Amino acid sequence: MGAFLKAISVKTRIINALFIHSILTEHGKSKIGYLAALAKPLFQIVMLTTMFTFLGRSPAIGDNLVLFLATGIIPYNLCIGLTNKMLQINKSSRNILNNTLATPFDISIAFLLSETVIILISAATILIGLGHFGYWDYRVDSLLGILLITITSIILGYGVGLLNVSVSAIVPSYEKVWKILSMPLFLMSGVFFVADQRFPAEVIAILKYNPLLHIIESMRDSFYRSWESTLFDMGYLLTFTTIALLTGLLMQKLTQKRQRV
Template sequence: MRTILALLMREMSTTYGRSIIGYLWAILEPAAGIMLLTFVFSLALRSPPIGTNFAIFYASGMLPFMAWMSIHQRVATAIRFSKPLLFYPGVTYLDAIVARVLLNAITQLMVFLVVMSGIIVFYDLDMILDIPAIALGLLMTLALATGMGTLNCYLMWVSPTWEKIWGVLTRPLVLLSCVLFTFDTVPQPYQNWLWWNPLVHLVGQTRQGVFATYDATYVSPLYVFGISLITFCLGLIFLNSHYRDMIND
């Protein structure tokens, strides 16, 4: 625990700096994106697909999506970032991963709470939030980001080209994860294809908690947690076998 705490403190100082500016930027970045979406789509549409407020609709999709992106990227580069420290016998690759997961999970939870609360207060919205449903959506986000990030931590070392390929593959995900629209409005057969995207489930679960009238029957937490567990276990197996080669490379 002392090792993880030391790594976590190092992550805080290097990632967000020693001042509050770094954490303010973590909040302002998604807030600016939500404001831009709200402005653009409010000009083109009369009302969002769910509810009457554009900002809360796009926040309910954009925040879990950006949380997944951020945590996944941090976990995928955990060993690369802490490589010099891994030569010490008391520090393992798992310590580096756990430290990054903890710090970024806390940060993204803070961002979610601040941005959502800010929107509700600013627009004076009368919301009935389902806290357990929202918590499940955020837990699905954390699990999927940790699992896929751990596997990519190994794959990006095996093939540096994979990092570039993965970056290209993830660019259209904001359009393919039902962030800007709802899963129910997608026509067949595309709806069946989109169902296999696990990000659709965590976005839908979060929206179900934010909007009391939205019933996301298509969401399968078991599917998301299953993918998370499989990718996490595969990542640990590969890292456990090759991480000495990784830090000596």
């Protein structure tokens, strides 16, 4: 038991050191780097709100365009932002893997923490601010729904990220392929629209296989009292997320030697 606790203590210190290294590498030691990272989602929301207002677009749900876009952009960034961030592991961590006791799994956890902490702080600031101004109600069921879908978004992003890191360790050019494949996701995941209000049944039948669409629909379902998603399927989302995580962990285990090369 003592040996086990000691091993856990050592592993915790390693991950903590990697977490700090990742934060400093990404954002530097100045406050400006952190402020820029925190403001990035807000900047995205403000820019899109300005553009849609200029084009005369109104939100598909409710009467506040900022809230509608925020409930799409934030869960999207949580998932895809983490996935894309983890693709940097093979390039940025080679020296760490070759010169420390750290494993690829340790580094992936550090990346998970460093990426999600910044996004969660920014998201909480934005959503609490919108709630303060009365754009949505703080309700227990709403908060539980938001928490559940936030955790699911992070786990899905982590699982797909692990899978991508493993594949790119075998096929280095895969990173470019993923960037091309993931580009349409921003347009196909419901960030700007509500699928059943925009597309015919034939298109929706295809879009329903996109787990990000379920995540965003669920997030909005938690925010809007007067609207209930007809597409969200928790069973499908949890199944997809579990498979992605387990596959990612298995592939990471199988390719960890390649990640050290």
